[in-house]
Amino acid sequence: MSEGLEAEVKTNPQGDPITSAPAAPSTTSTNGGRKDPHGDAKRQVEVSPDYMFFEAPREREFITGSECAKEAVRRSNVDLSVAYPITPQSETLQLIGVLYGEGYVKEFYRGEEEYGVMSAIAGASRAGVRCFTATAGPGTLRGLEPIVSWSGHRLPAVCMFTCRVVNAPLAIQPDNVEIAYLLQSGMIVFHAENQQDLFDFIMKAFVISEKNDVTLPVGVCCDGFFVTHARGYCSMPDKGFKLPGRDPYRGSVPVLDAQLDCLVMLQFKNLILWPTTFTRCGSRKYGLALNGQGNILRNIWMDC
Amino acid sequence: MELTKELEEAIVAPGPQGFHPPSAAELGVLTPDEGYGLKFGHVVEEERAMEAMAHTMFTRKNATIFPGPMVLWAWNDHAADKAKAVLELAAQIPDVLIIPMPDYRPKYPKVEPEEVINPNHPNLTIWGNKIEVCIFIGVHCHYANLTLKMIRAGTNCWTSAICAEQGHEDAMFTVRDSDATKIRRVAAIFKRVREEMGIKLPENGSNVRFTGLQSRVHDGKTNTNPLDFTIETPGDGNAAAFGHKAEHMQKEA
Incomplete structure (x- = not known):
């Protein structure tokens, strides 16, 4: 990562601002006049889930579903995210990578393929850290074996599924076939119908999955493209707030090692x-x- | 305190209940709300559940405390404090056994029942020591659920669970939110019930009885005083060294 050399404003390949959320107040450091790329992340304040979800003032933005996922992860104190690209999910994890550059996500890398990604999430969650990943359609089925292992191991991981046609005929349009498999996997499955749902469900998924009497993975599904790539209104609390981190001592199973x-x-x-x-x-x-x-x-x- | 009437109305009754009995949840038993406990599957004030635990631990054979990893390991200061409280509880029970559940890995090829209890086959330790009443404390919820069901299925052991979280519906008696303070409250109630029943502790304080293996390890001693042992506080290399604090082990507000 290029320490201290981040541009002031990041753009996606289309040249749009990565998010339309308002920029945080200037946080320049005295480090040679350079802005600390992790400065905003370091200044985030942990608040209780109750405050975050029910009391914190919210501002409404007009953003895509992928950006909603990014903003949710920004406020969710995520330790690890592992990426593997697949349409229409690729942009979501690309944006999580930006969060990593900004210090909001502590660790981030691209896996070998979905099986490796889901296995890595299993190991990391078992080790006691808060994990997030996302996939879609064929990627869901390719990673299904380790995904099913999450619930068997009582792992509180969160995965976003930007649902799409699996195959035959090969297409990338929205489809809900993969949800049928997830419903049999032992995980909790949410279905986000719009951008606001996606933002709220991802954040609440972390809290719910880590509840001691739950200790299960949560899948947050949405229609690919219709939600991920379309813009919608999303009310969000200030990005200076984040959820409390995962407390690995409180799970119903001990963490690894x-x-x-x-x-x-x-x-x-x-x-x-x-x-x-x-x-x-x-x-x-x-x-x-x-x-x-x-x-x-x-x-x-x-x-x- | 007579438990006969309660036994007649028990939803979660002592075993042996036979192979694969319905779980307490299947019988409609839910974990209690804050301030309450469970007694044979019925919600009661938690003090009543504690009294029932005490009564059975004083009256049934080979009373045993099974401490789990959350009080066996010095994860942090809070865990060490809870361990002290468990010893104080043990100090109130005459002739009590303490058999640890230090981890959850299956023990193959053979469980040594005088050394450990394992959640994957707890019945072997129960049978091996002819234990008819026990308390689980400091066991992670998932494994406590597993163990309690197996014990109820295959043994005549009455189970109690002193739980740091929501309680355990598959135990005959359970209390929830058990931090060190509440464990000490349980110990105080055990003391009161013991005195009401006229049961005395040995004058030298050596009320914890060793299993055969424990006795051999301790040069043939048969009993020991639980309050003689100092709990070492967390030091280098443990969770505290990684920045984890006592609050991490405590109930969320």
């Missing part, structure tokens, strides 16, 4: 079974259960 990170202390070790020996391997300690003669009963953590 959390125990390894916390392995230094086993609080009951003296009381129960691990009384005597802790060995250090690299930066981590491993507990060994010893019997009275000092023989290892079980090497408890080496297989972590």
